[in-house]
Amino acid sequence: MILVSGATGNVGGEVVQALVHAGEPARVLVREPADLPVEQAVGDLNEPSSIGAALDGVRSVFLLPGYRNMTGLLARIRQAGVERVVLLSSLASVATDTRNAVSQYMIRSETAVRESGLAWTVLRPNAFMSNALRWLPQLQAGDVIRDAFGEVPIASVDPYDIAAVAVRALLDPNHEGRVYPLSGPERLLPAQRLAVLAEVLDRDLRFHALSDAEARADMAGKIPEEYIQAFFSFYSDGTLDESQIYPTVEQVTGTPPRTFQQWAIAHRAAFTARTDP
Secondary structure, three states: OEEEOOOOOHHHHHHHHHHHHHOOOEEEEEOOOOOOOOEEEEOOOOOHHHOOHHHOOOOEEEEOOOOOOHHHHHHHHHHOOOOEEEEEOOHHHHOOOOOOHHHHHHHHHHHHHHOOOOEEEEEEEOOEHHHHHHHHHHHHHOOEEEEOOOOOOEOOEOHHHHHHHHHHHHHOHHHOOEEEEEOOOOOEOHHHHHHHHHHHHOOOOEEEEOOHHHHHHHHEOOEOHHHHHHHHHHHHOOOOOOOOOOOHHHHHHOOOOOOHHHHHHHOHHHHHHHHOO
8 A cells, every 4th residue: 555645736646646547556645535536544744643544554655845743754654564755855955055944844854754764765856847837827817927037947847757756666666765856858948838838728928027026026925935035045046956857757767758848738628727718
């Protein structure tokens, strides 16, 4: 049995689908019942004492980072007889300035996993292609997308490919002790991603790059201030480079990573359902 955390999110949801497709027994941990195609257990990873039933018979865990007591959580997972954990981390853990809030919780999570006594694999993906879904409200309102960091190229990665690597690591001990940087096959500016989306949606979309001051004002109140500072460290100060293209997805899965166009086509319904009159 494999336990999946974050199953209602972009990556966790893809992990669930990949396990179902592979015919592997899976269980998802949820805080309340959800519409998912696998067995569910109710619990809260911030409260390790609440997940005993969820861990019954589990041999591998797909784990998100940043829970309140990662060391205690992993100790509870090990006590239950789990053999391995695959952690979804980020390249923020190795940014050139790791003093920011995002890097710190990624580093704490990775350290806890490494010191847990469990077999482990760490995934460090670039930004997700699914981040484009945050443009949905603007797409519903019109054809101009305003966003920050317009001059920053990113080789973003499809959560589908992150999940494909995660499932290999959950099932195969040959991936134990590995740290996998993950990317898509192309580096694109935000305007270039929008141009691809415009073609897929058959819309005349235009990108407006926010100045740093405009971006800060736009984020204020929506994102904790310490995370705003982290994003500006990463993308304005350049302490995080997500423009690198890595061969990892193909090396691990045998299949090249998906392009942004492939992601956009696969998720066209998510945009058209909310933007069509």
